[in-house]
Amino acid sequence: MSTIRDQIIEAAIAKLNTSTPVGVPTATRLRMTPYEPEELPAINVFPVREEVRSDPAGRFGPVVMRSMTFRVLLHARGSDTVSPDKALDDMAAWVSHLGGQQFGGLAIDTEESSLEWLYEEEDFAYSSLAIDFRVDFKTLKSDQTKAA
Amino acid sequence: MPTYFGDADIASIMSDARGFSVPVVFGAINGRGIVDYVDKTVLPSLGITGVSGKVITVDIQTTAFPGIVVGSSITVDGTNYKVRDRSQVGDGAETHLLCVGV
Numbered sequence: 001m002s003t004i005r006d007q008i009i010e011a012a013i014a015k016l017n018t019s020t021p022v023g024v025p026t027a028t029r030l031r032m033t034p035y036e037p038e039e040l041p042a043i044n045v046f047p048v049r050e051e052v053r054s055d056p057a058g059r060f061g062p063v064v065m066r067s068m069t070f071r072v073l074l075h076a077r078g079s080d081t082v083s084p085d086k087a088l089d090d091m092a093a094w095v096s097h098l099g100g101q102q103f104g105g106l107a108i109d110t111e112e113s114s115l116e117w118l119y120e121e122e123d124f125a126y127s128s129l130a131i132d133f134r135v136d137f138k139t140l141k142s143d144q145t146k147a148a
Numbered sequence: 149m150p151t152y153f154g155d156a157d158i159a160s161i162m163s164d165a166r167g168f169s170v171p172v173v174f175g176a177i178n179g180r181g182i183v184d185y186v187d188k189t190v191l192p193s194l195g196i197t198g199v200s201g202k203v204i205t206v207d208i209q210t211t212a213f214p215g216i217v218v219g220s221s222i223t224v225d226g227t228n229y230k231v232r233d234r235s236q237v238g239d240g241a242e243t244h245l246l247c248v249g250v
Binding site: 030031032033034035036037040044048071073075077079080118119120121122123124125126127128130 | 188189190191192193194196197198199200201202203204232247248249250
């Protein structure tokens with residue numbers, strides 16, 4: 001049985017890969033290796049950090065409230081006709097649909113918490129956008145696979 | 149146009165006969181340059197992923213290509229690029245161009 005955290009990540013990726021608009025690529029989970037330029041644009045999803053605090057209430061024993069931040073990392077490249085930040089825009093618009101998600105009851109709420117753009121020009125003008133989402137959910141204190 | 153010590157030596161290094169250089173075209177100028185393609189991972193996040201880019205550098209004889217500036221369009225070994233940065237090296241006889249694909 002996977003942790004609630006893992007189920008939320010999988011649900012977020014499934015959401016991004018359902019009815020995806022033309023031009024928006026398939027999202028993958030935690031790609032570690034660099035993309036080749038021909039693979040761009042690209043969407044990469046992975047957990048970043050989590051804060052945990054006690055919640056004494058709960059029917060099945062001590063409960064903790066978890067605030068997990070996961071990152072949706074977008075990569076693109078610009079051209080003579082499209083600026084590298086504009087090349088990220090369609091993906092950013094689609095990814096914002098994760099805001100407000102409860103992922104079928106796994107989460108209390110999901111909010112965009114920050115966006116950070118980075119640029120570097122080598123053989124092409126590359127751009128990346130890290131969109132961090134904070135998702136709040138509860139689990140048993142002693143079992144991350146059990147929602148509370 | 150400034151003059152550089154040993155400028156003729158640069159021309160000799162760049163000549164076709166040496167086998168180091170490739171054709172470089174800038175406007176009506178057909179010359180030669182030494183090109184390097186060096187892989188570089190750009191824009192990693194948290195130490196992972198990123199994109200496998202390429203640093204494209206072209207060394208030219210400064211006096212052979214008057215007027216090259218950032219934004220100039222050039223053709224290097226048959227491929228079109230734009231100059232994204234340039235810097236003279238040494239006493240200025242050589243110019244180091246960084247190129248971006250178009």
